[in-house]
């Protein structure tokens with residue numbers, strides 16, 4: 448039995464995107480499959496849920512979305528709405544299983560009650576493996592009457608082209624900068640504007656990256672990178688220290704550090720913060736500039752491939768063993 452939960456709130460900097468969708472919903476021109484993309488931490492998953500709830504509401508508005516009081520909203524709040532289904536990554540590998548997608552497909556084929564919508568959400572949709580994605584194709588084309596599929600991902604390139612071409616892609620951007628800064632200030636970030644200007648991630652991720660948990664894992668990643676290149680520990684031991692972190696988190700950091708080392712050797716200014724500059728200066732002698740670039744490209748392609756849904760240990764063991772071989776050449 449699902450737990451009661453409040454209705455989702457639209458991240459304030461995305462409200463204009465909602466107004467666009469609402470307009471199309473009113474005109475009856477909303478596509479039946481929408482793929483929300485945008486930088487990490489901009490609020491895609493929260494926004495997709497907000498849109499789904501607002502479409503199910505009997506009395507939603509362009510300004511605030513779901514009304515919060517109609518029968519449909521009460522069902523949403525009770526956590527038991529018969530016309531909403533969500534599929535999310537699960538298990539240690541954090542992937543979307545083919546069985547979950549098949550269940551969703553079967554459910555969408557049942558028709559919604561007269562005059563009502565049926566909404567399916569697939570968040571982190573890049574976590575679908577190829578079988579899961581393939582089983583969705585036909586439904587993306589014909590999801591059934593008054594059914595809408597909402598997908599979200601930061602990495603649309605990791606989705607098969609056959610899935611992307613069947614969805615209408617909506618790139619979520621910060622349309623209202625002031626509301627993003629105000630929200631970050633409310634979360635206790637005193638230098639919100641400064642951080643937003645320099646970050647390559649959205650407001651939700653910036654706030655997360657300022658949390659003690661995030662800072663602790665950042666320390667772990669930096670230690671692992673030093674231990675690997677300065678031969679301070681075995682590959683097995685280094686990998687063990689990172690098993691609680693996700694593959695995208697590890698590869699995101701490591702690939703950006705490989706590129707910074709490449710730039711440092713080519714005497715290109717890197718403009719990183721002091722801790723990262725020190726890290727790069729400690730390890731950059733381990734490889735030559737070409738090797739750093741090759742390593743960067745390999746990690747980027749791992750990041751974009753299915754391996755992002757594998758276990759961290761599986762991905763890092765092979766990668767780190769190869770790096771050790773490269774450093775010993």
Ligand SMILES: [Zn+2]
Nearest residue numbers: 504514517520
């Ligand atoms: Zn309502």
